[in-house]
Amino acid sequence: MPFLSTTAIRTSFRLVLVASILIIFTSGNGYGFSLLSWVPSEGDFALGEWQGGVIGGYEWEDQQTTTGNNTTTVLRNRFDEDVFLRNNAFYLIDPRLLSGSAGVNLDFYQENDKYNGANKHQDGTLIGFDVNTTILGQMPYTGLLFAHRNENNTSTDFGGQTYSLNQSFGGMATLRQDSFLRESFPYFSADVYARQEEADQSTTQFGQTFTVNETRDIGGFDAEKGFQTADLDVTYQIVDDSYTGSTPAYSFITQWASCNYSLDFGPTLNRRWDSLISYLTRSGNGVDESFLYADEKLRIDHFKNLSTTYEYLLTDTDTQGQQDVDNSLTLQVQYRPFRNLTNTLTMQGSYETVSPAGHQDFVAVEGNSDYTHPLPWGGSLLLGGDGRYEIDQAHISGPVTVLDEKHTAPAFFGPGIGFTLSASFIVTSTIVMYDTRLGTGGAQRVLTQLGVDYIIQTEAQLTKIVILATSLKILPGDPLEVSYSYVVGPDGRYSTTSLSGDAGVTFGWISLLGAYQQSKQSMQSGVGAQYLYSTHQETAELDLHKDWEWVDARGSALYEIFHTQSQAAGVFDYTLQSYGEYLSFRPGWNTTLNLDGNEMYTDYTVAPTRHNSDLDFEAALDRFLTSGNYFTVFARARQASETDYPTETDYEAGVRGNFRYGKIFFWPWLSWINRSYGPTKTNDPHIMLKIGRDL
Amino acid sequence: MIGGCSEESRYSVLSFFFEGVPKPGQKPQWQQVAHMPRRPPPAKATPTPAPVAVVAEKYPFGWLPALLKTMPHDAAGYPDMVAAFKEKKIDPLPGVEQDHVMPAAKKIADMDIVLIPKGKTKVTFSHAIHTTLVTCKSCHQTPFKMTTGEKISMDDCAMCHEKVAFPIKGECVRCHPAMKKKPPKEPPKEKLLDGRIKLARAKSSDANLSGIPPASFPHLPHRVTFRCYACHSTIFPMKEEGVKPITMQEISSGKFCGVCHNGKIAFSGDDLGSCSRCHS
Numbered sequence: 001m002p003f004l005s006t007t008a009i010r011t012s013f014r015l016v017l018v019a020s021i022l023i024i025f026t027s028g029n030g031y032g033f034s035l036l037s038w039v040p041s042e043g044d045f046a047l048g049e050w051q052g053g054v055i056g057g058y059e060w061e062d063q064q065t066t067t068g069n070n071t072t073t074v075l076r077n078r079f080d081e082d083v084f085l086r087n088n089a090f091y092l093i094d095p096r097l098l099s100g101s102a103g104v105n106l107d108f109y110q111e112n113d114k115y116n117g118a119n120k121h122q123d124g125t126l127i128g129f130d131v132n133t134t135i136l137g138q139m140p141y142t143g144l145l146f147a148h149r150n151e152n153n154t155s156t157d158f159g160g161q162t163y164s165l166n167q168s169f170g171g172m173a174t175l176r177q178d179s180f181l182r183e184s185f186p187y188f189s190a191d192v193y194a195r196q197e198e199a200d201q202s203t204t205q206f207g208q209t210f211t212v213n214e215t216r217d218i219g220g221f222d223a224e225k226g227f228q229t230a231d232l233d234v235t236y237q238i239v240d241d242s243y244t245g246s247t248p249a250y251s252f253i254t255q256w257a258s259c260n261y262s263l264d265f266g267p268t269l270n271r272r273w274d275s276l277i278s279y280l281t282r283s284g285n286g287v288d289e290s291f292l293y294a295d296e297k298l299r300i301d302h303f304k305n306l307s308t309t310y311e312y313l314l315t316d317t318d319t320q321g322q323q324d325v326d327n328s329l330t331l332q333v334q335y336r337p338f339r340n341l342t343n344t345l346t347m348q349g350s351y352e353t354v355s356p357a358g359h360q361d362f363v364a365v366e367g368n369s370d371y372t373h374p375l376p377w378g379g380s381l382l383l384g385g386d387g388r389y390e391i392d393q394a395h396i397s398g399p400v401t402v403l404d405e406k407h408t409a410p411a412f413f414g415p416g417i418g419f420t421l422s423a424s425f426i427v428t429s430t431i432v433m434y435d436t437r438l439g440t441g442g443a444q445r446v447l448t449q450l451g452v453d454y455i456i457q458t459e460a461q462l463t464k465i466v467i468l469a470t471s472l473k474i475l476p477g478d479p480l481e482v483s484y485s486y487v488v489g490p491d492g493r494y495s496t497t498s499l500s501g502d503a504g505v506t507f508g509w510i511s512l513l514g515a516y517q518q519s520k521q522s523m524q525s526g527v528g529a530q531y532l533y534s535t536h537q538e539t540a541e542l543d544l545h546k547d548w549e550w551v552d553a554r555g556s557a558l559y560e561i562f563h564t565q566s567q568a569a570g571v572f573d574y575t576l577q578s579y580g581e582y583l584s585f586r587p588g589w590n591t592t593l594n595l596d597g598n599e600m601y602t603d604y605t606v607a608p609t610r611h612n613s614d615l616d617f618e619a620a621l622d623r624f625l626t627s628g629n630y631f632t633v634f635a636r637a638r639q640a641s642e643t644d645y646p647t648e649t650d651y652e653a654g655v656r657g658n659f660r661y662g663k664i665f666f667w668p669w670l671s672w673i674n675r676s677y678g679p680t681k682t683n684d685p686h687i688m689l690k691i692g693r694d695l
Numbered sequence: 696m697i698g699g700c701s702e703e704s705r706y707s708v709l710s711f712f713f714e715g716v717p718k719p720g721q722k723p724q725w726q727q728v729a730h731m732p733r734r735p736p737p738a739k740a741t742p743t744p745a746p747v748a749v750v751a752e753k754y755p756f757g758w759l760p761a762l763l764k765t766m767p768h769d770a771a772g773y774p775d776m777v778a779a780f781k782e783k784k785i786d787p788l789p790g791v792e793q794d795h796v797m798p799a800a801k802k803i804a805d806m807d808i809v810l811i812p813k814g815k816t817k818v819t820f821s822h823a824i825h826t827t828l829v830t831c832k833s834c835h836q837t838p839f840k841m842t843t844g845e846k847i848s849m850d851d852c853a854m855c856h857e858k859v860a861f862p863i864k865g866e867c868v869r870c871h872p873a874m875k876k877k878p879p880k881e882p883p884k885e886k887l888l889d890g891r892i893k894l895a896r897a898k899s900s901d902a903n904l905s906g907i908p909p910a911s912f913p914h915l916p917h918r919v920t921f922r923c924y925a926c927h928s929t930i931f932p933m934k935e936e937g938v939k940p941i942t943m944q945e946i947s948s949g950k951f952c953g954v955c956h957n958g959k960i961a962f963s964g965d966d967l968g969s970c971s972r973c974h975s
């Protein structure tokens with residue numbers, strides 16, 4: 001039930017707010033006056049340092065979007081009033097017995113907008129507090145208690161209302177190494193914790209109410225024990241997640257335990273064993289999932305320049321009836337015959353069962369050498385080479401399903417800018433993508449749509465997701481979850497031969513590097529050769545950097561040729577050029593000028609040929625005035641274009657600052673954005689001013 | 696090919712390309728790896744020390760205001776410490792009780808020195824009362840040299856007699872008996888009565904952020920309990936120059952206030968609830 005349910009209560013909060021602002025700005029001797037001098041600070045309960053302030057803000061934005069003859073306008077006028085107050089380091093009887101901090105904040109806003117000339121109004125209230133206490137903070141056994149609550153209420157026209165509540169409370173007990181156990185059980189420390197988190201949301205629009213209530217109970221412990229030559233870390237956590245509301249309720253219990261142990265042994269402690277075992281299980285609503293991970297590693301330093309490593313890795317994933325068990329073994333010998341030459345020989349084997357699809361295994365041997373040599377004028381020569389031969393046997397039928405692969409939306413949306421999915425030969429019609437900005441559970445995941453929010457680009461055996469600039473559901477940097485199926489590849493035995501080499505020279509301010517790598521797969525028996533592929537890639541890179549007293553300059557250039565070929569996906573080639581420039585100018589009068597540019601051009605040379613470019617230029621001038629006062633003038637231009645798709649162009653310019661006079665501060669912000677994507681053009685001037693006063 | 700060359704040729708070729716090539720006649724060394732233990736072995740259990748008997752504090756709550764009421768006061772209203780000492784209203788200890796053994800009082804130089812022999816301003820200085828309370832070094836050779844005929848200024852006496860001892864302004868008759876008694880111009884200042892010394896905190900101190908106020912030292916209860924030389928200048932120098940900062944770490948390790956405030960003689964800074972007794 002909403003904490004603020006009546007207009008009277010909300011109005012009273014506003015009166016308190018307005019009265020507070022009036023008192024603070026008009027009473028006492030101007031900005032030197034402090035309300036906090038009235039607060040007593042002696043006795044068994046002593047208050048610590050006060051912090052507080054009031055902030056008033058105004059924001060104006062006039063966004064116009066034109067597509068052909070159709071124009072959409074959004075005019076925003078928004079007022080914000082915030083009050084916050086907190087006390088840090090209060091204590092009861094003695095700071096060593098109980099100390100803490102507590103704060104409260106009240107925020108209000110009123111927004112009057114015009115959407116295509118039609119008036120809209122909304123206002124909101126945010127009330128929050130937090131309390132954090134430490135009990136026996138200087139003792140080896142410390143307790144922490146905390147609670148926080150934020151309640152947000154937004155009203156819109158025609159009775160629309162959104163109420164949201166976020167709150168948590170809990171505690172943690174800590175036992176440090178210098179506890180009473182220090183002699184009988186030395187080097188032991190532990191944390192035990194329990195907390196509850198709640199996130200409720202209720203939206204009413206046109207007489208209908210949609211509610212989402214999520215409660216998470218979390219408990220666990222983490223214990224560490226140190227020995228003379230070993231360390232042990234044991235962790236356990238349980239999460240009870242229940243979800244009720246307008247959509248079907250669900251409840252999950254997730255448990256996670258892990259044990260991490262490492263030991264030095266041998267006559268000169270030259271042998272090290274690392275062991276990590278982790279188990280996670282999630283059950284509820286007819287879903288049972290488990291994940292087991294075990295990593296056992298033994299490293300023996302025979303001599304200072306010769307070591308061997310033995311590693312066994314087990315992953316067992318059981319998801320909704322599909323079980324994937326992978327056992328792999330690695331043996332590595334590292335030998336350094338001279339100080340500037342390191343050779344590594346690696347032998348690897350793996351056996352994986354995918355139930356009910358089948359099994360696959362591989363064995364591989366790999367050799368690697370790295371060499372450095374000093375050159376005149378302080379330079380150095382770098383040489384490296386790597387060769388790998390691998391034999392795979394795969395007996396898996398049918399496509400394999402990947403659930404909820406995690407990705408992040410790029411910071412800028414434009415043609416050709418996106419991310420590549422992990423698997424090869426993906427069946428693109430099976431791709432389903434969710435935006436999880438609001439949460440990963442149930443109705444909080446937002447389903448995105450092909451052609452509206454993103455497009456799919458196939459690059460040989462790989463698949464790339466490109467987010468469309470016109471997407472209303474996905475924002476830059478959003479977390480995304482992608483599910484899909486992929487064709488498993490050949491059924492039989494095939495080999496993969498990989499070779500790579502690199503050579504480079506570096507001096508104080510310049511470095512030049514060239515690299516080549518190739519890989520080729522060959523069918524030895526069985527069927528499915530059309531899913532085998534070969535690649536080769538050549539790269540040349542030049543980096544320059546130089547620092548002077550006032551100037552820091554950097555530049556880079558990269559040229560790359562990529563080729564891959566398979567019977568199933570055909571030939572895919574591209575050449576890539578990438579350039580970067582950076583200049584920072586710092587004259588001696590508290591001013592910094594930064595210029596940054598990045599240009600990338602990609603030519604896809606096999607039909608259907610296309611050209612992709614991504615240009616990004618940014619300039620910022622920072623001027624520091626007296627202590628704490630500064631302003632920044634900035635400008636940015638970015639363009640992403642690709643054959644077959646409209647060009648995305650963004651221009652942004654503005655100025656922002658921070659000015660303080662005594663306890664009063666100003667934060668002005670002016671910006672202007674001009675964006676075009678094909679026939680759609682957006683013009684968006686934006687002004688924001690915040691004025692506040694510290695208590 | 697290199698294997699067929701002489702050792703010198705082989706060395707010169709290999710050392711051109713590689714670092715750490717063994718010199719001719721020198722065999723390649725296989726150096727053993729030796730790692731240090733991650734931690735020292737656990738310390739042997741030490742016998743539990745015998746519990747320390749905590750001495751109950753001598754002075755009950757409110758003892759000082761009660762004492763001040765019984766003490767003689769001068770014309771200005773300040774407690775007359777000398778009269779109180781002579782009337783045995785107070786009995787300042789010569790030193791700190793260490794393990795409950797009282798240190799011996801030092802020898803008192805019982806003599807009067809005539810500073811101004813006659814006239815309205817004639818002064819006879821009582822050496823006895825001063826040597827009862829302070830050490831010789833507190834006054835000699837600065838500000839008073841031990842020579843005859845030395846010129847003495849009122850400012851020299853004011854080094855103590857405006858700060859902790861009775862004030863010289865308005866109390867002329869206490870040194871110059873020939874002068875007439877004057878009524879006090881203003882009532883005694885509360886601070887001087889209480890003798891509370893507010894200690895300044897270094898600007899760079901981390902404690903500034905903790906919300907705990909700087910310490911204030913109640914001088915008067917210490918003064919009626921101990922003679923001046925119990926603390927000055929072995930524990931606390933009386934001059935501002937050369938005074939070292941006082942930190943809680945040093946107090947906990949038995950320096951400065953920690954000489955007595957160690958939980959045995961007086962309450963300890965480590966006792967819960969004791970912070971506000973000094974930091975308030």
